[in-house]
Amino acid sequence: MFNTHYTDVAIIGGGPAGLAAALAARRAGAEHVTVLERNHELGGILQQCIHNGFGLHRFKEELTGPEYAYRFIPQVEADPNIHVYLNTMVLSLSPEKEMTAVHPVHGLISLKAKSVILAMGCRERTRGALSIPGTRPAGVYTAGTAQRFVNMDGFMPGKRVVILGSGDIGLIMARRFTMEGAKVEAVVEIMPYPAGLARNIAQCLEDFDIPLYLSATVTKIHGKDRVEGVTVSQVDNGWCPIPGTERYIPCDTLLLSVGLIPENELSQEAEVSLDPRTGGPIVDENRETLISGIFACGNVLHVHDLVDYVSDEAEIAGEAAARYALKQTADGVLNATNGKVDKFAIKPGDGVRYVLPQRVTKGAEVDLYLRVSQPMDAITLSLSGLTLARKRQVRPSEMLKIRLKAQHWESLLEAGNAEGRELCLAAEPR
């Protein structure tokens, strides 16, 4: 029906994950790499993150979002074998790695790839998902939407702001609004500890004397046409509002920074299985999903704290997708679905919210990424009883990384505590 285009590695999304994956795939020998980006430019959400703090780990420099993106974009654009389609929305993806997409000039495109990398990023949780009671006036925005209005379009969505949730984008926007002459009345967080990075609490709230109310939430939105105020209540241990603690804060804007959700509608269409804990695909150390030849990286896989780790992860996926495309599967690491490869499941145990990758090839030396389930002063990280590392001052907002080494495998297999091909990663307080 249509001319089908063929490519070696197709990458869905041209944000930080897609960019690093594209370069890595080419370095690993993929001949043709195709990047499908829905926006009119590469860089993804980094383009609206005009604050600095990106790249400390990777480049040992404090870059802004666009600067970080431009560490990758010129190289991608200079490579004649990386084909970038902008303004291109992928409409469907099959397990056979066939895609349809729409492009303003080429119209409906049909594309078939040897391997696919999912790099679609995430979206913000909304008011509807929280079911905040009250009216539905103008002036309720997710933090990222407000960020786009201010930083990309040059408009202020409001002047007196309450921010629900202490996620990083909300904290960044608290500072941004303040620097634009608006008044941020409060940041309200339902948990007894902040959701964002400690450095953002210090640099975005404390430096500007913006109050942070912990164990509190917005229990009602007021205003008919435009937000006029919110009711904030303290909550108990079960997150239930405590009667009598209500306070009314007049404001014209409520920003929501209450979490990010990996955007996996396309992945599910391709029958990729998801991990309910991360909201992203279940992957192995190559970031290959349970559908052979479909890989995932970046925030579509799990929500990262720092973009530096997104780039690292994307390089793993990019390289593996290139090897898959080149059929370099001699080591048997790829083709995860055929079940012939010796894989161990890594499950989160006590104190661990999630761990990634969820599946690891027996004996493979890999970095495990995890988040703890609550803040703890000092912990021991152990894998099925074997101590891997000790950490201090851990918080759910920060991803932890530990190396699973060859000697760990030896001990695990010797001690026989890897039975059932399932390993359990626990974070116990010391």
Added chain:
Amino acid sequence: MGEKTHYDVIVIGGGVVGTALLRTLSRYQLKAALLEKHAEVGWGATKANSGIVHAGFHNKPGSWMAKLCVAGNRMYDQLCDELDVPFFRNGLMMVARTQEEEEILQQFYQQGLENGVPGMEILDGDAARRLEPNLSEEISMVLRAPSGGIVLPFELAAAMAENAVSNGADVYTEVEVASISHGYDGFTITSKDGGTWKADYIVNSAGLFSDDLARMCGLDVPSLIPRKGEEYILDQRVGNLVRHTIFPVPTPKSKGILVIPTAEGNLMIGPTALEMPYKDDVSTTTTGLDEILSFTQGLVPKIQRRDIIAAFAGIRSGSPTGDFIFESSNEGKAVHLLGIESPGLTAAPAIAELAAEMLAEAGLPLKEKPNFNPRRPKVIRFKRLSDEEKKEVIKENPLYAHVVCRCETITEGEIVDAVRRGARTVDGVKFRTRAGMGRCQGGFCTPYVVKILARELGVSPLEITKRGKGSELLTAEAKFFLKGGETNV
């Protein structure tokens, strides 16, 4: 403002009843107009309606509700076909869980037979679960009415208004009526901001506010009972839990809390029925949500709190008599349609016919217009096109290749088309196209929709509103506050 045209008929209130009437009137050789207080038509109770086209077994035989519900139901296939509005006869099920409920259910069956409801059947629980496997095991008997359907109430109202306008009628939005007087030169209607309109006949289809308007015409009518209903929308992922609209056995005050497939593939749960002291409280509440969840989980246990993506509420114009009320004043030249609560959506096309007859009896000549076009131009819904059709529309207009709302796959072409059909606000675009109705609830597309609206309407983004004056989305240009400004809207 001051309008010079002297209209034959002015319809006050652009809900589904008012717009249906405007379209009916546009069939005839007369000059008709509609006054609507919101920024767009269909934004009162219509927008918050459940969208159910009732079969007609709920209402007492002989009542206006029973007659006009069954009559209106029969008109829906043609109406929605002519206007290209999605409409499905998905069927209704009323479910009983106890012997007492089974007996009541049988009475509704008898009532439906008397009202002329076609095709009804009574099923035992197992037979019902073969049709709807996710129904609760506790359900022991079901009354099924295949003629029941679902429609998009806002889209229907907007489509009827659009079609009426293309046949010569006028629609004025953001006009809130302040007074009505009747003299030798007909009616003079004055709006709150001082505009005046003149007409020989008027129809009051002001919904919840129709009692206030009737009193402006000197009619002594009982007050309507504002009855709030909250509704919650579930993710499309669970849109297939049921196919039929599932009703409990009703209470005297309402049809109960339902599980409703929408014409767009989401499931909706609700509504509550809470009598309100005010006519404008459309807030949602924690108690409302809890009540709806626990009740509907009793009908379909797989319904989960975490699948909720959006909430809204509306206010029904509860009738003090329990039936629709049709009155006239000023020698019949003012027709008042009051207490149009459920099944008002279903009955709307039939109510429109009835109101036109009442006007004719009072002396309005109804002469068919030879060039009346009942069809509205087809709406391109990109997502639903075949690949071949997609290719075609993109070739004609590349804006159909630019996906603006990623959750619902809504293109810039569809948004521009919505503006050309009358959308003036972000909500107007949202309700016409679904841009912003998906999982991210407009998080990604709102800034783009604002830009497209501003461009198409030739105004600044600062002037773009969510749903009319006072609901501006943006407050000022960046840096404006730093110069000491409050707002430059």
